[in-house]
Ligand SMILES: Nc1ncnc2c1ncn2[C@@H]1O[C@H](COP(=O)(O)OP(=O)(O)O)[C@@H](O)[C@H]1O
């Protein structure tokens with residue numbers, strides 16, 4: 234695909250500098266994000282990991298410009314982020330394909346809105362991307378006619394066709410069965426390695442996180458802060474066979490130690506529900522360890 | 523993947539064959555009840571035997587059907603229903619959209635709506651006969667009310683239930699306010715509008731028939747009522763069945779249009 238949009242591999246550096254965000258009014262007001270800082274490097278895949286409810290979706294909403302930060306700053310390639318823009322596209326936690334549009338209409342929505350190119354050209358690009366993720370035969374189907382995995386792939390394509398500088402994926406494979414999930418990870422990592430668009434990938438699964446990441450940002454529990462940043466120096470292209478390599482297992486062990494520490498901290502300082510949430514999120518991982 | 527496709531096709535066929543079985547069952551049920559009804563009338567069963575027999579109704583119908591009076595009643599009622607209904611959509615859709623999209627309009631309009639809505643349209647008959655210069659206009663107005671509130675409330679509900687993520691992604695993709703209105707808000711609200719129209723169409727027929735009995739000298743409602751006053755019992759039955767058929771035709775039209783307007787809902 235041509236990169237006629239905003240992006241190319243060399244741009245898309247996002248600097249997130251001590252941002253904060255609270256929700257609620259009066260006594261119910263609570264800080265969800267506090268002094269959170271990290272950087273998305275151009276052409277790199279950063280994975281944000283943290284237990285459910287820690288504020289990952291909130292961070293995406295702030296980065297996308299859907300909600301406003303209270304303090305701190307967010308910039309992309311040196312320019313402060315103000316409101317939503319085509320340079321930062323989000324693939325939401327659950328499908329957000331427009332149900333009233335066919336697959337083709339969904340995928341071409343961005344280019345059509347930006348204008349400037351004729352529709353045959355746009356559809357050509359869309360079709361070749363759809364074919365790449367195995368959806369070429371489904372161009373005239375409505376989203377409800379597709380399986381969960383197909384919807385997720387369609388959404389990837391719908392964002393990718395705009396060549397954004399940054400793509401943000403909010404737990405995109407959550408709720409898919411294990412087989413589909415693995416297949417989706419493979420499609421996703423291939424698309425990323427081919428296009429090298431700066432990516433932020435949010436997940437609560439440690440294995441998925443390390444398999445995909447160039448850089449792993451581990452969040453603390455509420456109020457969410459960056460606990461640790463780990464550089465993952467596994468070679469690319471990534472293969473599932475790496476899941477048994479010594480390096481991979483070492484990364485996993487290190488990450489789990491930190492996550493376990495967080496769970497303990499939450500246990501000694503947090504409220505009962507907060508601890509319960511945290512332990513539930515990581516009990517499975519702890520068992521495996 | 524193609525397996526899934528085939529699957530949904532064969533499900534479609536299954537649906538059709540069920541429809542056929544249902545259809546024939548329906549025909550059998552109607553014929554059986556006609557036979558029972560004829561029998562009941564002939565042997566003078568209590569209550570149901572008081573209704574004129576199908577044969578008597580058929581006899582009456584065979585002469586009524588050639589009168590202008592009968593068909594004019596159809597025409598007049600249809601005209602009232604559709605004028606009122608179309609007016610209700612023309613005014614109700616923008617009002618619902620405005621209230622759904624603007625907090626200010628919602629704050630202003632909602633209390634008024636909620637006070638007026640519980641008043642049954644028929645309670646408006648006396649007032650509207652006084653206010654409107656012609657009986658036709660007052661009939662249409664009362665019919666209008668029957669569909670208006672349903673349309674406004676359904677659109678309002680539809681707009682406020684739009685998934686915020688649709689609007690957010692559209693914004694990110696560079697859609698202007700105008701694009702968001704025409705390509706997101708409107709299609710997202712369409713299913714609620716269709717529901718509102720189906721319900722509204724049912725209400726308009728109820729309203730128009732009752733209003734014609736009270737305050738009009740024409741239409742299917744009046745035809746039925748006049749036959750009662752004149753003691754022409756078979757025509758009462760003809761009037762009732764005609765109203766049923768007219769309502770069915772009207773809601774079929776709405777269903778057909780709804781299906782055309784929301785193709786993405788039909789296939790699941
Ligand atoms: N719009 C909102 N209003 C009030 N509270 C919110 C809102 N969005 C998120 N929250 C709260 O912020 C916390 C973090 O939510 P979220 O970012 O969705 O977490 P995650 O995506 O990590 O599961 C949760 O406790 C949630 O209840």
Ligand SMILES: [Mg+2]
Pocket residue numbers: 286289290291326403404
């Ligand atoms: Mg979330």
